Amino acid sequence: MDNMNLTLKIWRQKNAQDKGKMTDYNVTGISEHMSFLEMMDVLNEQLINSGDEPVAFDHDCREGICGSCSMFINGEAHGPVKGTTTCQLHMRSFSDGDTIYIEPFRAKAFPVIKDLIVDRSAFDRIQHAGGYISINTSGNTQDANATPIPKENADLAMDAAMCIGCGACVATCKNSSAMLFVGAKVSQYALLPQGQVESKMRAQNMVAQMDAEGFGNCTNTGACMVECPKGIDLSNIARLNRELLSGSLT
Amino acid sequence: MASKVQGLTSIGRKVIMALTGFFLMFFLLQHLSINMMSVVSAELFNEVSHFMGTNPIVQGLLQPILIFSVVFHFVWGMYLEYQNNQAREIKYAMYKGSANASWMSRNMIISGLAVLAFLALHFYDFWIPEMNVKYIQGDMSGMLSGTEEYRYYEELVHKFKGQPIRVVLYIISFVMLSLHLLHGFQSSFQSVGYNSTKYTPIIKIAGNIFAIAIPAGFVLVALVHFLSH
Ligand code: HEM
Ligand code: SF4
Ligand code: FES
Numbered sequence: 001m002d003n004m005n006l007t008l009k010i011w012r013q014k015n016a017q018d019k020g021k022m023t024d025y026n027v028t029g030i031s032e033h034m035s036f037l038e039m040m041d042v043l044n045e046q047l048i049n050s051g052d053e054p055v056a057f058d059h060d061c062r063e064g065i066c067g068s069c070s071m072f073i074n075g076e077a078h079g080p081v082k083g084t085t086t087c088q089l090h091m092r093s094f095s096d097g098d099t100i101y102i103e104p105f106r107a108k109a110f111p112v113i114k115d116l117i118v119d120r121s122a123f124d125r126i127q128h129a130g131g132y133i134s135i136n137t138s139g140n141t142q143d144a145n146a147t148p149i150p151k152e153n154a155d156l157a158m159d160a161a162m163c164i165g166c167g168a169c170v171a172t173c174k175n176s177s178a179m180l181f182v183g184a185k186v187s188q189y190a191l192l193p194q195g196q197v198e199s200k201m202r203a204q205n206m207v208a209q210m211d212a213e214g215f216g217n218c219t220n221t222g223a224c225m226v227e228c229p230k231g232i233d234l235s236n237i238a239r240l241n242r243e244l245l246s247g248s249l250t
Numbered sequence: 251m252a253s254k255v256q257g258l259t260s261i262g263r264k265v266i267m268a269l270t271g272f273f274l275m276f277f278l279l280q281h282l283s284i285n286m287m288s289v290v291s292a293e294l295f296n297e298v299s300h301f302m303g304t305n306p307i308v309q310g311l312l313q314p315i316l317i318f319s320v321v322f323h324f325v326w327g328m329y330l331e332y333q334n335n336q337a338r339e340i341k342y343a344m345y346k347g348s349a350n351a352s353w354m355s356r357n358m359i360i361s362g363l364a365v366l367a368f369l370a371l372h373f374y375d376f377w378i379p380e381m382n383v384k385y386i387q388g389d390m391s392g393m394l395s396g397t398e399e400y401r402y403y404e405e406l407v408h409k410f411k412g413q414p415i416r417v418v419l420y421i422i423s424f425v426m427l428s429l430h431l432l433h434g435f436q437s438s439f440q441s442v443g444y445n446s447t448k449y450t451p452i453i454k455i456a457g458n459i460f461a462i463a464i465p466a467g468f469v470l471v472a473l474v475h476f477l478s479h
Contacts, residue, residue: 075349076346101343103343106340106341106342107338108336109337174347175334176338204253210260214336221350222350234440239445241261242443244443
């Protein structure tokens, strides 16, 4: 279908101080082949042409790798299709005449900057607290293959490293918990020999920062894993719990 | 790397939540085993009840752990719920919780509060009278006053015989407990850091069996005494 008409209910908020509210828009001439972000571009052109303020939203790569596009669409992070980001969502997932709710990712730790753009720098601060390895970069780097790593661990570490830091896990979780993100970031190092140097403190420090940022507590509902565009598994949270326990009990 | 940790982390508290949950589940199993005896033989039930009610290890060690577990678990459960509410100040206009998580996992506070209400009734029914007889009146004999028979079986039957309202409340409470455990059993393994591709599916099945069979057992005992006296 090439000419869908949609009713959009979009969160509009001028800046961090503004109270904000849901506002209704009509958008016409939407092709089912457009991505959701392209549909937003069409809406913004309409708004600009009529002298209104376009809707601010985050985007960068538009191919599902940067994690910047956000949006809570019809009650789900990144919309109704599993395993995709908003830029990978197509309008064929909707029908002519639909009403679509579009809201920012909501969490106290992700304050709204403007409209649909939220500040996810809490994730950066969690990374700074422990999501790194200490390594000699003086030039005499050893060959990567000189350190044997079991295939299974290499695969699991790679799976964990798939996390793009989008924040869908937080947005989805009824508790606004960041445990899937932190679990992935801790796991990608915990499974590799290079990550062992800081392993005793890594989970503790990242979790302390996570708590300080005001994310909620995990209650193992598993919603994060279902909505994660990169399929990060819940077992990463169990590993985080283990890493924290073994780090703090020894 | 220097330590940033001050006090218990969110995960540390969650682990205690799971450990108290484990203890409460173990307690349920033990409690049901004894209740089941009342269906088989009044004498056996009396003997075991008297043993549990007067044994110093049970009374002096397990009972305090149990009280701590119940109190910690529900106080902390309510506090967690409060904190988690605070973590999202502005709610979504549209939120599809059912698209990605079970009702049980999203409503532990509701099933938990229902169980708490039941526990209050249960304390009033059994535990407070028991403490009164044993430790306030100082009667450790376990005898029905003026007889040579143990009182436990009589007291149990008395609570259900001709008491349809209590039996209905009892059944509703155990349905709530079942919903609580359908999520809680497997969740507590995840909380203490256990998740394996090999055994987690088995834990989930065992959890479902436990969550249905244990409450069903309690209901069965109540129904038997309600219907057969
Ligand atoms: C015999 C009684 C009870 C048993 C066997 C039990 C068992 C459990 C278990 C095994 C968990 C999972 C823990 C975890 O995920 O780590 C849990 C969680 C929870 N329980 Fe209970 N519980 C009982 C009573 C209560 C009561 C009275 C409340 C009162 C409010 C309550 C509130 C909660 C809450 C809110 C959670 C979710 C918290 C979380 O997952 O972090 N429970 N319970
Ligand atoms: S774990 Fe998944 S949902 Fe959470 S930030 Fe990483 S990629 Fe996004
Ligand atoms: S814009 Fe990069 S993931 Fe969507």
